[in-house]
Amino acid sequence: MENVQAEIRAVKKQLRELYPHMSNFEFDQIVNNFVYEKIGINIKLPSDPIMQPSTYSKPTHLPKDFIVFDLETTGFQARRDQIIQIGAIRYVNFVPTVQFNTLINPMRPIPERITQLTSIQNEDVWDMPTIDSVLPEFLTFVGDATLLAHNASFDMKFLIEKMDQCQLAPQQFHVIDTMALAKKYIKNVPNYKLPTFKQFFNMQHVASHEALADCEVTGKLYEYCYREALLRQQT
Secondary structure, three states: OHHHHHHHHHHHHHHHHHOOOOOHHHHHHHHHHHHHHHHOOOOOOOOOOOOOOOEEEOOOOOOOOEEEEEEEEOOOOOOOOOEEEEEEEEEEOOEEEEEEEEEOEOOOOOOHHHHHHHOOOHHHHOOOOEHHHHHHHHHHHHOOOOEEEOOHHHHHHHHHHHHHHOOOOOOEEEEEEHHHHHHHHOOOOOOOOHHHHHHHOOOOOOOOOOHHHHHHHHHHHHHHHHHHHHHHHHO
């Protein structure tokens, strides 16, 4: 391990000489990608500060005000893969009010299978901001609002991991998973994937695997489940 760490420092020194204006975060991402490709592990140097990661839990009630968010990524492994889009919509009394939407430069090529899934291409993101500049803006947008996501464990895994990698202060989030709600309140569907609920709500005009569009479907799904929960309470 000491030899690997020495090689990492040597690579970082060379990068610093070649690209003096690149941020430390960008250096770390390039080096980490290099190490993963070489030996198949993610590396954090001993100099990296150790912080407790962020956590999340379910709120005690279903709110009328919330933020729906969705991430598009280069893959499914939060430590190794990168976020390439963050989309979010703030709802007040179930009415969408403000949006947050940006593509993100992942500092690596986007796999072809991801481009086929999301339609996000390398040329779309090469001049976009990197995650270390986007995440603080997104967290400011979120504030202390309750977060909603479909299959929330996936999005929260990436969010928390990237907060840790960017050395951002840990937070405690309140998060609702609309997939779990749908399984409780909707029975007459073949599966609980988001494209299925596009058809369920006659929202075929909305794109799939596009962060902001997925937020629209998720918001509609949550409102439906909220109404169903109220009806059950009244019977």
